[in-house]
Amino acid sequence: MTIRLEAPPAAASAGRPGGGVALVGAGPGDPELLTVKALRLIRAADVLLADNLVSPEILRLAGPQTRLVRVGKTGHGPSWRQADINALIVQHALLGRRVVRLKGGDPSIFGRAGEEIEACRAAGVPVEIVPGITSAQGAAASLTLSLTHRDHARRVQFVTAHDRDGVVPADLSWTDLADPAVTTVVYMPRRTLADLAHRALEAGLDPATPAVAVVSATRPDERIVRGCIADIAERLALEGGEGPAIVLIGRAMACDEADLLKGARERAAAPVAATAGRAR
Numbered sequence: 117m118t119i120r121l122e123a124p125p126a127a128a129s130a131g132r133p134g135g136g137v138a139l140v141g142a143g144p145g146d147p148e149l150l151t152v153k154a155l156r157l158i159r160a161a162d163v164l165l166a167d168n169l170v171s172p173e174i175l176r177l178a179g180p181q182t183r184l185v186r187v188g189k190t191g192h193g194p195s196w197r198q199a200d201i202n203a204l205i206v207q208h209a210l211l212g213r214r215v216v217r218l219k220g221g222d223p224s225i226f227g228r229a230g231e232e233i234e235a236c237r238a239a240g241v242p243v244e245i246v247p248g249i250t251s252a253q254g255a256a257a258s259l260t261l262s263l264t265h266r267d268h269a270r271r272v273q274f275v276t277a278h279d280r281d282g283v284v285p286a287d288l289s290w291t292d293l294a295d296p297a298v299t300t301v302v303y304m305p306r307r308t309l310a311d312l313a314h315r316a317l318e319a320g321l322d323p324a325t326p327a328v329a330v331v332s333a334t335r336p337d338e339r340i341v342r343g344c345i346a347d348i349a350e351r352l353a354l355e356g357g358e359g360p361a362i363v364l365i366g367r368a369m370a371c372d373e374a375d376l377l378k379g380a381r382e383r384a385a386a387p388v389a390a391t392a393g394r395a396r
């Protein structure tokens with residue numbers, strides 16, 4: 117996709133005071149999960165540069181003066197280049213506009229925020245982060261489960277399931293992935309989950325470890341796919357629907373305390389086709 121900037125760099129660099137950039141977290145989708153600060157900035161923005169993940173309900177909160185630009189990236193198909201997004205953010209700010217760069221979830225979790233901050237700093241543009249609820253937290257809330265658990269998960273780790281080449285990152289720590297006392301949250305799992313799960317099993321993770329995929333967490337079309345690490349990739353593929361998905365793995369992701377003790381092993385033994393696609 118070719119991106120046309122609105123004015124040549126010479127006009128932009130003339131600049132005028134007042135412009136600035138806020139990297140704002142839009143949360144996982146439910147507008148009620150926006151922070152008060154995010155809402156205030158969205159309403160006051162001159163320019164809103166929004167990811168594909170930002171829900172339409174949230175975009176409708178923008179003020180009448182706000183110019184909306186969708187700068188979405190998709191794993192496949194046409195996408196905005198990060199360099200063009202950086203340039204557009206800086207350009208609008210140098211023209212004295214209040215720029216809100218609106219990102220799904222939290223801007224600092226797998227959101228390329230570092231590159232956008234760097235571009236702003238290099239151009240002398242003031243930039244701030246307004247945190248949002250990351251999809252891991254939205255998904256855990258939908259499941260009514262705690263990401264940590266005094267007996268079952270002493271820490272939480274967020275991992276991406278693919279690197280810039282679209283494969284499982286070579287430098288993931290498989291020892292950490294196989295830790296029985298961790299909750300692992302896998303972002304962007306759709307294409308490589310089977311490989312990631314296979315390697316975690318090879319590293320020694322118990323095949324019966326509970327795993328839950330939450331698709332479109334906190335949105336009206338939310339779906340929940342339950343399984344264990346040995347079969348969650350197959351179950352998620354069988355679910356077949358669209359929407360962003362996140363996978364939570366670990367003993368703390370069993371349905372409830374009783375399930376923590378006994379249920380996960382039974383689910384692991386059940387044939388996938390018998391239970392796949394059932395919501396909740």
Ligand SMILES: C[S@@+](CC[C@H](N)C(=O)[O-])C[C@H]1O[C@@H](n2cnc3c(N)ncnc32)[C@H](O)[C@@H]1O
Pocket residue numbers: 144145169219220221222223224225226227249250251252254255302303304305330331332333334335360361362
């Ligand atoms: C580029 S990352 C951005 C993560 C985002 N900054 C966050 O904090 O949630 C995109 C991935 O986030 C996850 N994601 C974002 N919103 C989601 C939602 N509502 N439900 C499930 N997963 C979501 C998916 O794994 C998706 O592929």
